[in-house]
Amino acid sequence: MPAINLSKALDQSHASRIFDLAEIPLRELNRALHNLTARSNETAWEVLNPKGSHSVAVGVDQPVTIDVRGSVGYYCGGMNDGSAITVHGSAGPGVGENMMSGSITVKGDASQYAGATGRGGLLVIEGNASSRCGISMKGIDIVVHGNIGHMSAFMAQSGNLVVLGDAGDALGDSIYEARLFVRGKVESLGADCIAKEMRPEHLDLLQGLLDRAGVTGVKAAEFKRYGSARTLYNFNIDNADAY
Amino acid sequence: MCGIVGLFLKDKSLEPQLGSMLSEMLISLSDRGPDSAGIAIYGSPSGNEAKITIQSAKPEHDFRNLDAELARAIGTPVNIAVKSTHAVVRTTPDKIDEVRETIQALRPEIRIMGAGDVVEIYKEVGLPEAVVNRFDVRSMTGTHGIGHTRMATESAVTTMGAHPFSTGADQCLVHNGSLSNHNNVRRELIREGMKFETENDTEVAAAYLSSQMAHGKNLGQALEGTLSDLDGFFTFVVGTKNGFGVVRDPIACKPAVMAETDQYVAFGSEYRALAKLPGIDNATVWEPEPATVYFWEH
Numbered sequence: 001m002p003a004i005n006l007s008k009a010l011d012q013s014h015a016s017r018i019f020d021l022a023e024i025p026l027r028e029l030n031r032a033l034h035n036l037t038a039r040s041n042e043t044a045w046e047v048l049n050p051k052g053s054h055s056v057a058v059g060v061d062q063p064v065t066i067d068v069r070g071s072v073g074y075y076c077g078g079m080n081d082g083s084a085i086t087v088h089g090s091a092g093p094g095v096g097e098n099m100m101s102g103s104i105t106v107k108g109d110a111s112q113y114a115g116a117t118g119r120g121g122l123l124v125i126e127g128n129a130s131s132r133c134g135i136s137m138k139g140i141d142i143v144v145h146g147n148i149g150h151m152s153a154f155m156a157q158s159g160n161l162v163v164l165g166d167a168g169d170a171l172g173d174s175i176y177e178a179r180l181f182v183r184g185k186v187e188s189l190g191a192d193c194i195a196k197e198m199r200p201e202h203l204d205l206l207q208g209l210l211d212r213a214g215v216t217g218v219k220a221a222e223f224k225r226y227g228s229a230r231t232l233y234n235f236n237i238d239n240a241d242a243y
Numbered sequence: 244m245c246g247i248v249g250l251f252l253k254d255k256s257l258e259p260q261l262g263s264m265l266s267e268m269l270i271s272l273s274d275r276g277p278d279s280a281g282i283a284i285y286g287s288p289s290g291n292e293a294k295i296t297i298q299s300a301k302p303e304h305d306f307r308n309l310d311a312e313l314a315r316a317i318g319t320p321v322n323i324a325v326k327s328t329h330a331v332v333r334t335t336p337d338k339i340d341e342v343r344e345t346i347q348a349l350r351p352e353i354r355i356m357g358a359g360d361v362v363e364i365y366k367e368v369g370l371p372e373a374v375v376n377r378f379d380v381r382s383m384t385g386t387h388g389i390g391h392t393r394m395a396t397e398s399a400v401t402t403m404g405a406h407p408f409s410t411g412a413d414q415c416l417v418h419n420g421s422l423s424n425h426n427n428v429r430r431e432l433i434r435e436g437m438k439f440e441t442e443n444d445t446e447v448a449a450a451y452l453s454s455q456m457a458h459g460k461n462l463g464q465a466l467e468g469t470l471s472d473l474d475g476f477f478t479f480v481v482g483t484k485n486g487f488g489v490v491r492d493p494i495a496c497k498p499a500v501m502a503e504t505d506q507y508v509a510f511g512s513e514y515r516a517l518a519k520l521p522g523i524d525n526a527t528v529w530e531p532e533p534a535t536v537y538f539w540e541h
Binding site for chain 1: 495516533
């Protein structure tokens with residue numbers, strides 16, 4: 001009966017495709033994700049037993065959802081271009097490195113250089129991020145519910161880094177045009193990074209980021225804005241001490 | 244790269260499993276360093292006994308009749324348990340220096356891996372799994388231990404260049420990173436009377452800690468000193484007779500993750516090393532802060 005077949009097909013399209021990494025090698029998961037096309041109807045994926053595996057769901061370029069049940073190692077969701085990844089655990093170094101678009105949410109903590117060099121998309125860390133968060137970011141938006149470590153947003157070029165907690169030493173060292181919003185205290189600012197006035201357009205931008213990251217009960221007005229003093233854009237011998 | 248692990252048991256019921264737990268932790272990090280691997284196990288104290296772990300490239304030759312020759316030379320029986328290229332020499336604590344000197348006189352080719360009341364150290368060129376199997380590490384029991392799998396950067400791939408390095412009784416250290424002022428620090432320590440077996444930077448860090456503790460500092464204070472006196476990249480994991488410590492340099496490039504439960508404190512270069520520990524899902528898991536000393540003692 002055609003009607004029954006159709007309803008069965010619809011059911012299958014809504015079910016998650018489950019990969020248990022205790023049973024199936026990581027490369028098969030990533031190959032299956034890379035084989036997705038705009039016409040694929042497998043839009044929900046679930047990854048079990050990551051147990052700190054590296055490179056889980058890197059390079060996905062289709063708008064699917066991927067739920068990773070556990071903690072991951074290096075580079076989870078690296079180069080992500082459109083998928084919505086949720087890590088139900090913590091992430092090792094380089095989560096979302098060079099993300100292009102889409103979103104990654106880490107329910108736990110993130111290790112070093114979360115969102116490094118990211119060009120777009122939204123990275124949400126619901127716990128703390130450690131050192132070098134957003135290093136060399138180039139357009140990504142990063143929202144950290146907890147604290148971030150030292151040397152975060154080093155040489156950050158564009159995009160927004162929002163921190164609900166505190167920031168470690170040398171925040172925004174040698175920063176270009178990225179915007180940094182910190183609600184707690186900043187241990188120290190890096191070379192050429194300064195506190196800046198929070199104008200209405202910044203409050204609107206920040207409120208939009210908080211909304212997109214699902215942050216409630218926190219007002220944009222509670223944050224301070226930091227950015228570039230723009231004195232290190234071109235090499236000037238008189239600034240040599242600042243580098 | 245390099246991979247390092249450490250496990251400090253709080254729950255005595257886990258002691259029979261120390262060797263197998265630490266072995267699995269180290270094997271899980273094999274792809275961080277394929278050159279050589281090593282492990283130090285702190286066994287349960289067994290009263291009036293001290294141990295020296297020795298190593299030989301020609302064990303059939305060097306270990307043959309060594310127990311009888313040692314007993315004749317020092318006048319008391321000596322027990323030797325051979326494990327592949329290594330052997331553990333057991334004697335009484337008051338005889339340990341004499342036994343050590345006698346071994347070196349009788350068999351100049353033998354290398355001393357470490358000595359103390361409880362520590363045994365096994366290290367060789369090869370992957371962690373091969374090293375663990377060669378020395379039957381899984382069957383070993385104890386209170387705490389540390390391990391290392393090496394990707395060599397500072398000195399040759401040899402047994403003596405493998406970690407852990409031991410430079411004092413029951414003291415040893417594993418290192419991920421590289422030191423840049425080790426030649427200077429080595430010269431200063433040699434002037435103090437410390438002896439070195441290799442050109443390796445990590446041996447200098449181990450000797451630095453031994454020297455600090457010989458001057459009366461505790462493990463925590465000695466580790467604090469590395470932050471001002473050693474230059475370079477480092478995550479150190481250190482064992483003493485009853486203690487276990489961790490410190491990272493202020494830049495903290497080298498990865499580190501720790502887990503603590505009521506049963507243990509564990510260290511791994513990556514979470515993979517901790518993922519199979521009992522109760523890990525409910526453990527406190529955190530990344531140790533840069534330039535911050537962590538240590539535990541029994």
